[in-house]
Amino acid sequence: MAIKEGLRPGGRSARVQESIHSAVRALLEEQDRATVTVPQIAARAGVTPSTIYRRWGDLSALLADVALARMQPDSEPANTGSLRGDVRAWAEQYLDEMSSEPGRNMLRDVQSSLTPGFCATLIGGQLQTILDRYPDQPKPSADQLINLVAAPSVFRILFSKAPLEVEELHRLIEIALGQ
Amino acid sequence: MAIKEGLRPGGRSARVQESIHSAVRALLEEQDRATVTVPQIAARAGVTPSTIYRRWGDLSALLADVALARMQPDSEPANTGSLRGDVRAWAEQYLDEMSSEPGRNMLRDVQSSLTPGFCATLIGGQLQTILDRYPDQPKPSADQLINLVAAPSVFRILFSKAPLEVEELHRLIEIALGQ
Numbered sequence: 001m002a003i004k005e006g007l008r009p010g011g012r013s014a015r016v017q018e019s020i021h022s023a024v025r026a027l028l029e030e031q032d033r034a035t036v037t038v039p040q041i042a043a044r045a046g047v048t049p050s051t052i053y054r055r056w057g058d059l060s061a062l063l064a065d066v067a068l069a070r071m072q073p074d075s076e077p078a079n080t081g082s083l084r085g086d087v088r089a090w091a092e093q094y095l096d097e098m099s100s101e102p103g104r105n106m107l108r109d110v111q112s113s114l115t116p117g118f119c120a121t122l123i124g125g126q127l128q129t130i131l132d133r134y135p136d137q138p139k140p141s142a143d144q145l146i147n148l149v150a151a152p153s154v155f156r157i158l159f160s161k162a163p164l165e166v167e168e169l170h171r172l173i174e175i176a177l178g179q
Numbered sequence: 180m181a182i183k184e185g186l187r188p189g190g191r192s193a194r195v196q197e198s199i200h201s202a203v204r205a206l207l208e209e210q211d212r213a214t215v216t217v218p219q220i221a222a223r224a225g226v227t228p229s230t231i232y233r234r235w236g237d238l239s240a241l242l243a244d245v246a247l248a249r250m251q252p253d254s255e256p257a258n259t260g261s262l263r264g265d266v267r268a269w270a271e272q273y274l275d276e277m278s279s280e281p282g283r284n285m286l287r288d289v290q291s292s293l294t295p296g297f298c299a300t301l302i303g304g305q306l307q308t309i310l311d312r313y314p315d316q317p318k319p320s321a322d323q324l325i326n327l328v329a330a331p332s333v334f335r336i337l338f339s340k341a342p343l344e345v346e347e348l349h350r351l352i353e354i355a356l357g358q
Contacts, residue, residue: 108290110338111287111337111338117338117339117340119338119339120334120335120338120339120340121340146331146334146339147331147334147335147343147347147351148327148331148351148354150334151330151331151333151334151335152325152326152327152330152331154330154334154338155299155325155326155329155330155333155334156299156326156330158290159289159290159296159298159299159333160296160298160299160325161296161299161300164326168326172326172327175327175354
């Protein structure tokens with residue numbers, strides 16, 4: 001992420017960031033994303049364009065940051081009481097969100113940003129939360145789940161005619177859990 | 180693909196296409212891709228811009244078409260004498276090509292084109308060629324190989340800090356062959 005670590009939440013810096021994020025969200029609702037500019041965002045947020053350039057470097061990094069913040073789940077992954085159930089619930093929601101219009105836009109923005117690696121880190125963190133709930137069970141690593149479940153979901157959205165069917169998703173989860 | 184099916188290879192239409200493709204390749208070697216324009220390509224290829232718009236619709240579709248043509252292997256997948264060997268050889272080459280600068284550009288161009296589905300079709304065809312060599316052997320489908328081998332390769336290139344290690348690639352191939 002472009003945001004510096006260790007900023008006091010709720011401080012001046014966080015308020016500036018939040019006003020810039022809201023300006024982006026508002027503009028994206030009003031007009032096509034290809035026409036949004038940094039000076040426009042700055043004017044709406046009440047900051048100078050250089051504040052935005054200093055913090056994010058360029059427009060695509062800012063758009064990626066807003067998209068990631070929007071996609072970052074505000075709650076823990078669902079706890080269904082079983083590893084299989086948790087992974088299925090997570091994977092179905094992930095497939096659903098990424099197939100949506102905002103999800104596809106996020107995938108595109110994140111790729112053109114300087115921090116695409118943050119995406120895998122975010123997903124890995126969510127999957128690790130699930131795995132940590134079942135310490136005594138043989139299970140795949142978060143990386144294996146990313147390779148076997150998240151990767152095919154996203155690959156099919158980006159490069160295939162049809163997204164993954166839920167049955168195929170379940171089959172991939174069984175393969176991952178069998179490792 | 181934007182090119183109409185059933186055109187006579189070597190005919191006028193194929194010659195026009197080839198001269199436009201070469202113009203794009205030459206310009207991409209001379210200047211940054213973000214600065215290449217349709218009128219420039221048209222001038223270099225000796226056609227009018229409307230010829231390009233009529234055939235491809237827009238610049239990104241043309242760039243995707245050129246990138247795909249360049250990535251389209253001019254030979255069959257290597258025949259090593261075993262299913263495992265063929266899949267490994269294919270997957271290592273695929274990972275290698277997609278991690279390269281032209282490979283990453285192609286992944287980006289294809290996504291912004293109107294025919295991203297062609298990518299999975301192309302890969303599926305290559306994998307099917309390999310699978311058809313071993314009719315009497317239990318084996319995964321081409322789709323399963325795409326999900327378990329091609330998808331993690333590309334996902335990690337686009338969204339992770341580090342590409343897939345060859346050992347991980349081999350482990351994924353073993354999983355796919357075990358299905």
